[in-house]
Amino acid sequence: MTNLYRQTILPVLSLFTSLGTLVCCALPALFVTLGMGAALAGLVSNAPWLVWLSAHKIWVFGVAGFMLAAAATLQWRARNAPCPADPAKARACMLMRKVSWWILGISIVVYAIGFFFAFVAVRVL
Numbered sequence: 001m002t003n004l005y006r007q008t009i010l011p012v013l014s015l016f017t018s019l020g021t022l023v024c025c026a027l028p029a030l031f032v033t034l035g036m037g038a039a040l041a042g043l044v045s046n047a048p049w050l051v052w053l054s055a056h057k058i059w060v061f062g063v064a065g066f067m068l069a070a071a072a073t074l075q076w077r078a079r080n081a082p083c084p085a086d087p088a089k090a091r092a093c094m095l096m097r098k099v100s101w102w103i104l105g106i107s108i109v110v111y112a113i114g115f116f117f118a119f120v121a122v123r124v125l
Helices: 002-033 037-046 049-055 057-077 087-124
Strands: none
Touching: 002 037, 002 049, 002 057, 002 087, 037 049, 049 057, 057 087
């Protein structure tokens, strides 16, 4: 169970928290930049929790950053863990390692995009 937690559950949770940062800050900025303010207003009226996420973006990014750091740490520590001796299980083990690294990488990219729009683009643009 611990190996499953390290290789799949935590990277997937970090992906969801990273998507929260993207929805919180990058999506509204993209809509406004593309001149789709009415679409953003419709989105906020149908999903009012987006306003709460935007108002608490420091907490959202803090939790997401913590989850990403924890996932990356556990992935790094488990990188040389042995896989089962059975060839089929060993292939599945190696495939899951690759998939979890990809999920973690995508999560970091999504987090960086959200961070840019939440904190950098506001000051630059």
